[in-house]
Amino acid sequence: MENNLTKYKIGTCKFCRQSVALMKDYDTWEEAEQAATAACKCEEGKVFRRAAQEKATIQEIFGKDDPEAQKLICTLADAVREGYILGATLKLDDGVTAKLRGKDGVVLVSRAEKQEHQRSI
Numbered sequence: 073m074e075n076n077l078t079k080y081k082i083g084t085c086k087f088c089r090q091s092v093a094l095m096k097d098y099d100t101w102e103e104a105e106q107a108a109t110a111a112c113k114c115e116e117g118k119v120f121r122r123a124a125q126e127k128a129t130i131q132e133i134f135g136k137d138d139p140e141a142q143k144l145i146c147t148l149a150d151a152v153r154e155g156y157i158l159g160a161t162l163k164l165d166d167g168v169t170a171k172l173r174g175k176d177g178v179v180l181v182s183r184a185e186k187q188e189h190q191r192s193i
């Protein structure tokens with residue numbers, strides 16, 4: 073092949089080191105590795121994919137909330153998934169409550185906005 077640009081059509085999974093044929097070409101080895109890790113069927117890759125999906129979901133639900141709070145929720149989700157804690161309730165700004173709990177190996181996350189207005193008198 074007379075192509076100066078190397079394209080990567082096969083990547084290596086970061087976890088099990090097995091080669092994975094990719095759906096498209098990637099320009100860099102890093103991108104190919106990332107895609108391979110995401111596409112790999114090994115157990116470790118599964119956990120990685122689930123974690124990535126979880127972070128995307130947290131961003132989707134808490135996208136409008138404080139970025140630092142989102143990071144904390146991600147950290148708590150990891151802790152729930154890994155079994156360090158069973159669940160967590162987090163009070164954010166503006167009466168928003170984040171709840172996390174583990175169920176059958178998945179982390180359930182919910183966001184509740186308090187409608188009632190509490191005042192000090």
Ligand SMILES: [Zn+2]
Nearest residue numbers: 085088112114
């Ligand atoms: Zn793998």
